[in-house]
Amino acid sequence: MIYYFSGTGNSRFVAERLGSLLNDTLVEMTADAAVLCSHDDSLGIVFPVYAWGLPQIVTQFISKHKDALSNAHYLYTVMTCGDDMGYADNILSKALGRKLDATFSLQMPNTYVCLPGFDVDSKEVADAKVQSTLAKLPEVAESIRTEEKKTDVVRGAMPWMKTYVLRPLFNCFLVTDSYFRATQSCSLCKRCIRQCPLHNISMQNDRIVWNHENCTGCLRCYHQCPNRAIEFGSFTKNKGQKNDQYK
Numbered sequence: 380m381i382y383y384f385s386g387t388g389n390s391r392f393v394a395e396r397l398g399s400l401l402n403d404t405l406v407e408m409t410a411d412a413a414v415l416c417s418h419d420d421s422l423g424i425v426f427p428v429y430a431w432g433l434p435q436i437v438t439q440f441i442s443k444h445k446d447a448l449s450n451a452h453y454l455y456t457v458m459t460c461g462d463d464m465g466y467a468d469n470i471l472s473k474a475l476g477r478k479l480d481a482t483f484s485l486q487m488p489n490t491y492v493c494l495p496g497f498d499v500d501s502k503e504v505a506d507a508k509v510q511s512t513l514a515k516l517p518e519v520a521e522s523i524r525t526e527e528k529k530t531d532v533v534r535g536a537m538p539w540m541k542t543y544v545l546r547p548l549f550n551c552f553l554v555t556d557s558y559f560r561a562t563q564s565c566s567l568c569k570r571c572i573r574q575c576p577l578h579n580i581s582m583q584n585d586r587i588v589w590n591h592e593n594c595t596g597c598l599r600c601y602h603q604c605p606n607r608a609i610e611f612g613s614f615t616k617n618k619g620q621k622n623d624q625y626k
């Protein structure tokens with residue numbers, strides 16, 4: 380079984396290919412997903428790295444299903460990231476209450492655009508990341524099939540600082556829907572409402588509003604808007620949207 384969360388499609392893209400290489404079943408980490416895992420099972424967790432750690436939706440899923448997930452005889456994770464993952468595996472391992480048997484990070488097109496200096500990748504860079512990940516996936520699948528104990532990750536520079544100092548600050552101040560707004564380019568197509576994985580967007584008085592209840596910061600609303608009508612404060616001004624190709 381492979382449990383996955385994907386904000387904008389990269390991690391689903393990876394989980395689907397891994398699922399077909401391993402002939403394994405995919406289950407999305409939704410509120411009503413059940414986790415059934417016997418001690419003989421091999422179990423995978425696939426998701427995007429957020430601030431050198433886990434998306435909140437993944438943390439919540441793991442804390443709800445911790446006992447069943449950690450029962451797996453072979454437990455591995457594949458994290459997708461734009462660049463590097465810091466010590467995200469340590470955060471996951473702590474949430475699960477057990478060591479991971481194998482950890483892989485794979486670079487995919489960057490989706491983070493909400494701070495100065497962060498933007499989507501050029502088409503060339505995005506394509507190169509996807510090609511390199513596609514080339515690497517058979518090797519990752521083989522390691523998983525043979526239940527190899529392995530850590531094959533890109534931690535990046537100053538990983539401890541990123542995961543244990545910057546990540547808590549990021550989670551405190553920047554994982555919020557308070558700065559989202561739909562601009563005048565919004566055609567009220569309601570795609571963002573339908574697509575939000577946490578059902579946190581609604582329509583009030585003919586306007587798109589974020590409910591301030593539950594936002595994991597995945598930016599699916601931003602990247603999938605057909606009119607590029609969603610902004611996160613002024614941080615996303617003139618920033619790009621992720622190419623649809625990897626959804």
Ligand SMILES: Cc1cc2nc3c(=O)[nH]c(=O)nc-3n(C[C@H](O)[C@H](O)[C@H](O)COP(=O)(O)O)c2cc1C
Binds near residue numbers: 386432461464
């Ligand atoms: C809120 C947020 C935080 C992110 N933090 C990181 C990070 O710490 N390191 C990194 O390399 N990429 C980071 N990214 C980029 C994503 O991890 C990467 O693009 C991932 O493949 C997106 O997967 P998805 O399409 O399944 O959501 C971040 C993206 C978002 C939206």
